Amino acid sequence: MANQGKYITKKSENLSDWYNDVIIAAKLAEHGPVRGTMIIRPYGYAIWEAIQKNLDTRIKDLGAENAYFPMFIPYSFLEREKDHVEGFSPELAVVTHAGGEKLPEPLVVRPTSETIIYDAFSRWIQSYRDLPLTVNQWSNVVRWEKRPYLFLRTTEFLWQEGHSAHKSNEESQELVEQALKMYVETYQDDLALFGYAGRKSESEKFAGAVATYSYEMLMPDGKALQGCTSHNLGQNFSKVFNVKYQTEKGQEDLVWQNSWGFTTRSIGGLIMAHGDDNGLILPPGVAPIQVKIIPIVTKNSDNKEIEALAQKAFAVLEGRDIRVRIDNSDASPGWKFNQADLEGVSLRVEIGATEAKEGKVRVVRRDNKESFLLNPQELGDQVDEILAKMQSDLLERSKKFTLENTREARTYPDFKEIMNTTKGFIKAFWCEDPHCEEMIKEETKASTRCLPLGSEPSEGVCIYCQKPAKFQWLFAQSY
């Protein structure tokens, strides 16, 4: 009850203050004692568990098996892939002492596990019969953050990283796309977050990849959030880690590889996109509490009927595997309503004297306050339906917002005008010269987010240099 009466900045007034306030007040997370680290509190972790449950099933459906690799990586491993070590060096945490002694070689705390996993692959893979080999790891990783932000940028975060080895680039690329599709499903079906799936530019791709794909979502302030990545690594790592196999014809060949990851950062996007002035709004797919029953009991009335209805509703919903709680605390009904709103509980069930008189319960949606007076015996089917409708409405709202804030810019002054005012996504022709990309970023803070999948080539001119450009890329300022 420590939050009772706690002031939360209005989302409509200051997104960033609201975001921090709601995370603290709803007890999702808080800063750890070491700068940049985060404590994920039980309520926040329950969201991660809900995400993991479905995502782990999807990962296994891809043919991956879970495994666990050490988090300490010899520094020399990272150095083997030139781009990889250059990309990650500034973000590394280094163990220099252990067991009371200075170590002969400093150890890196994994920022990602390509190097240590592919060193193992070089032993595990002998023949074409061992391919494809796909493993996944749920773990913590560390990338030192200069500007930490709860969930969105933390020095240590939780994630899954999938790693695969194949006989051909085509087969590897297929898994790169399947993994991306799996993340799109997770975002759209579970987190109710619309976005664009596409390929990153050369300068924005993963350090060590041939190509990186991502899912880019729009936050309420018009800035983009990258929600996951899926990398085609070509033979970059198999070359340096010597991951070879004997082909059907008895020849030796390097494998083709890919890797793909999804992190606790997703929870940051979830919070920021859906919430409102009153607190979180959690889509039923990942809400730790999908339904909260609030009996409105008073000192002066007979509450037996209300309590009986509450118990009945609870039993019905629990029997349907709905994540339901009953709030029997001694707080006032008004405080309980506010608390359920703050926590983003998908539906609340109110039962007061009026409802009890009719033998009914009132179900209220968190997102649009739509309310339903229902018979407790029909509650199961109807709540399932209302939850499903809320889930799809939230995705629809996210889609509508994103499409309304995806604009085409034909001229650079238009581009700058948009970035100075509404922000959001801009579709604009770009010649794919990194210099233009860099200048646009310097002048407008907007970077290329991705080339959306399915983009059709046409004959345009680069928004910056006016030279020929084939594709409209997606630009935005970003988290």
Add this chain to the structure above:
Amino acid sequence: MANQGKYITKKSENLSDWYNDVIIAAKLAEHGPVRGTMIIRPYGYAIWEAIQKNLDTRIKDLGAENAYFPMFIPYSFLEREKDHVEGFSPELAVVTHAGGEKLPEPLVVRPTSETIIYDAFSRWIQSYRDLPLTVNQWSNVVRWEKRPYLFLRTTEFLWQEGHSAHKSNEESQELVEQALKMYVETYQDDLALFGYAGRKSESEKFAGAVATYSYEMLMPDGKALQGCTSHNLGQNFSKVFNVKYQTEKGQEDLVWQNSWGFTTRSIGGLIMAHGDDNGLILPPGVAPIQVKIIPIVTKNSDNKEIEALAQKAFAVLEGRDIRVRIDNSDASPGWKFNQADLEGVSLRVEIGATEAKEGKVRVVRRDNKESFLLNPQELGDQVDEILAKMQSDLLERSKKFTLENTREARTYPDFKEIMNTTKGFIKAFWCEDPHCEEMIKEETKASTRCLPLGSEPSEGVCIYCQKPAKFQWLFAQSY
């Protein structure tokens, strides 16, 4: 197929070589590139996932919620509890550099999370209404190992750690015992490993605890393995981390705390206790593959009937949520049998020409080779029964071995004689003076393992100093 024909040391000849061989050959795990670290391969990790599934449910039944705390702990946090820092100092890994800079304060990679969690508790707990507070974390931890051993002693290992805060010592002690009971259930019901639950001596308890409880199992070489710990922390940590609450009467009071953990070390005990010369024996409760169907097809015969029976058996077992695989590789039946034995698959289902002729399948237990000729349509119920029987038989075997190797020693020469020959557990009176305990350890390598729960006091004399002693403690050499 890289293990085909791989030589495995006989368990009966050299336990330690067998243990390492079987872990490598069955692809459970291997050494990581950094000394003391371990790669848990998919087959080994699947055992951990099976353990986690039931244990996580039991943990939540205790009233705990999962959360995640940062793995980097300021060194100053550890220093606050004197015994704690003294106990863990020699095992710490220390991050001194990060983000390209030397850190102002070195960071410890968590060896356990009491300090960082109780610092958070001091903020989360305000009033008696916030108690009890019970959180659990699934994570990696690091304790530098001078003598690493796969699964049993690794520098980084996986575990769960539960942490709780209470209004009274009685309530806290109750959870200490419930947690211990939960681990006993996990070991006995899932891992089929008998052992003794009891209290550790003062010198063997956790650094910072008032009392530590553990589950002690006996390995085939007569050495004991500690399987888990549950600690009563009293107010040792609440004092130094200032974890206070306001009582019902409006006074300020320190909370009473406990913590309890279970690690991937358990898999080491599982491997070592159950396996035989042919490889692993995995109890159905945690076997990643409970049943492997092996169609015995030959080039010269019509295999259609065999293959149809195999598919039918597979469908029946999969429909019962049994973890079943079918081995359709082109290896020989003999190789497939050996491979299933090596992997410790609980049951294999053989279907050859003889069985096909009768329209039946042959089910063979991994542990005792007992075989059953069954109709495929009755397979579901019967396999469930056979698996349950195998599970209880394995526990019974473990119990029998442990009881047969638990001896009473009345004199110190007897004690030494046992430790020089059969080893195993010894029950012996001990006066509880740490000096006697130390001398016994020096002279026989046997340490106190625990005072078994329910031990009755009586009037004995210390096996070492002959002074009065109340209880028979359990002694053993240990891993």
